[in-house]
Amino acid sequence: MINKYEIIETVQMINERHLDIRTITMGVSLLDCIGTTSKATARKVYDKVVRSAKDLVTTGDKIGEMYGVPIVNKRVSVTPISLIGASHLNYLDLACALDKAAAEIGVNFIGGYTALVQKGATAYETALIESIPEALSITKRVCSSVNVASTRAGINMNVICRLGEIIRRTAIATASESSIGCAKFVVFANAVEDNPFMAGAFHGVGEGDRIINVGVSGPGVVKTALESIPDGNLDDVCEIIKRTAFKVTRVGQLVAQTAAKMLDAQFGIVDLSLAPTPAAGDSVARILEEIGLEQVGGAGTTACLALLNDAVKKGGIMASSHVGGLSGAFIPVSEDIGMIEAADSGALSLEKLEAMTAVCSVGLDMIAIPGDTPAEIISAIIADEISIGVVNNKTTAVRLIPVIGKDVGEYVEFGGLLGHAPIMKVSKISPKKFISRGGRIAAPLHSNRN
Amino acid sequence: MKAFITVIGADRIGIIAAVSGLLAAEKINIEDISQTILQGNFTMIMAVSFSEDAKPIDEIAHLLREKGDEMGLDISIRHMAIFEAMHRI
Known part of the structure; x- marks a missing residue:
């Protein structure tokens, strides 16, 4: 029989800590x-x-x-x-x-x-x-x-x-x-065929006719759990993230199976994601700060994110019969209040974001850049980020918004879950010749990995 | 079908009467009630089971929320499956 503390924990996770199903x-x-x-x-x-x-x-x-x-x-x-x-x-x-x-x-x-x-x-x-x-x-x-x-x-x-x-x-x-x-x-x-999250979702040709994929969330739940061990070592930090991710993912699995049955569709996957929203208490950046960073973007950010991303996957993997999609921690700038603040204060740069994407899900996501950024620089930022995915055998992505008429120091408001963001500084050193060469960069070698 | 109802808010006269009255009218049986004070809030948990001719749980959730709004309480109902999924392997 479920006891009252378990019932109260579930209710608090949902009511106070923003546990939700991000998408069916x-x-x-x-x-x-x-x-x-x-x-x-x-x-x-x-x-x-x-x-x-x-x-x-x-x-x-x-x-x-x-x-x-x-x-x-x-x-x-x-x-x-x-x-x-x-x-x-x-x-x-x-x-x-x-x-x-x-x-x-x-x-x-x-x-x-x-x-x-x-x-x-x-x-x-x-x-x-x-x-x-x-x-x-x-x-x-x-x-x-x-x-x-x-x-x-x-x-x-x-x-x-x-x-x-x-x-x-x-x-x-x-x-x-x-x-x-x-x-x-x-x-x-390395796009995946069963990603439930927008804007990158598409239905792969290897999929069935009608599939239900579910993306879970819950950065607030993880942060609150970490608050209970302010002096725990990093083993304790991993353990508590895993336990929390397990519970969150079990809700995703339950919802996915119920939805598939009610809609007479096939259950596809649960995407084990920590997807932030601009709401207070729903931030991935705040988890990294709870682990022990003064502000996201400083030294140690990549290590904390690597720890978080891996622990989320380890905790979630046993909770679902089929895991897929983009599973991992998301770091969209405009959709995460802690990331917005760090970008605004200058603590978080585009270069640090790129490094962070080597160890977590997705990539350079929802980043507003000056409206006059030349096309070849946008292409080169894409090439850099894509290289990280290709060499590390993972999915990476780029969602940049050159906001026409705006420059560094200004803000842009997208509204709703897309949030708001400061315009971030982009290096103006020209990659024009590299980009205009065209052609293909060959698939990387998979032995002698250094 | 089994579910848990949670009532959270300031303690006052008539909470159990109001919730149990609604449940009786909707053909839902109360199997267990426990109460506790959590972070200064009155918290009541009811384990309930739906009779075969009771309304679906989403409609009952709506009725309970309305009753909660009327009484200044947070009243919610959740299918047993979500607690079992989260807390039992």
Whole structure:
């Protein structure tokens, strides 16, 4: 029998420490929606998304009530659209169909306006990539991603060169809304097919027809647990993070299984993530500070983050039958109050963030940079971050927002879960020649790892 | 189907009467009640079981929340499965 202390612990984790399910994401295959014309395909895409996910939001809300745990987002990811529109190249019709379907079923984001071009881009994938600025400016809910590298294929520098310009064009196309289009676009190395988190979610071609992937959260729960051992050594710190991650992930597993059953879909994975929000008490940076840093960004930050990331995975892995996605600690700058403060005070630089991404999940995420940052510098920042993923055999990503009209010292407000951020300083030393060379960086050697 | 109800807030006359009255009307049986003071707050935990013709738990959660709002208390209900998932291997 569950005792009263266990009941109270659960209630406090949810009520006071922001334990929540960050997202239930339904992955929907669109491979059976390819029609003879772009209009026919768009109609089939709309119909399938609405048919598959029409009950997603109400079911998510019901599960939230059943277990008394907030389920913050309900979202949909789809097969990379570059494949679905390949025969007619009119991708904007598909973007609009996705946007309309997302609005109809009541989800705030739908992911999968995606191309996987780690080794080479076909004409149809190039067409999708070129359409991204317009697609993200004429839609509200569509999210886009491009996989530019993998540990097995190496790095496609031709595409990275192009993406600097695409990100700039997206920023300009959405300049009136703080360049928010760029917050809905992610560049990946080693992209995963079952990621439930936006903006990088897409439904891989190796997946089933309808899949439920769940992303958990709970930075506040971990921080509060750490407060109970102010003088514990790092073994104690790891142990308490593992125990907390186990409990958090068990909730994710329960919700994922319940959602899959109620929605008659296959259970995919639980993503063991510490995903912050701008709310006070929901910050990954604050966990690192609780471990013993004066402020995130200083010396010791990478080590603390490595410890945290590993302990979260070790604690969570036994709690779920299928773990996947981006599992690990996220460090999006604009979505984490501790990161925002550190960026603002100058404690946290872009260079330190890059180092941190070598030991945690995702990458350079939700970072606002000056609006006049040249395309080749954006491309080179992407190349640096992608190299970390490729060489270390992990997923890394870049979501940079060059905020048009703003410079270092100014702020940008994206609103809601996307938060706000100071514009961060970017090195102006030119990588133009390196980026303009084009070609591919070969896959790295996997012996003699030094 | 079993669930736990937690009532958190300032102690006052009629809390048990109000919650148990609502549960009786909704065909939900109370199996156990315990009370404690936690960080200065009155905290009551009820273990309950739903009869076959009771309303679904999400509707009961809504009714309890309304009752809580009326009485200035935080009243919530959670399916037993979430506690078992978190605290039992």
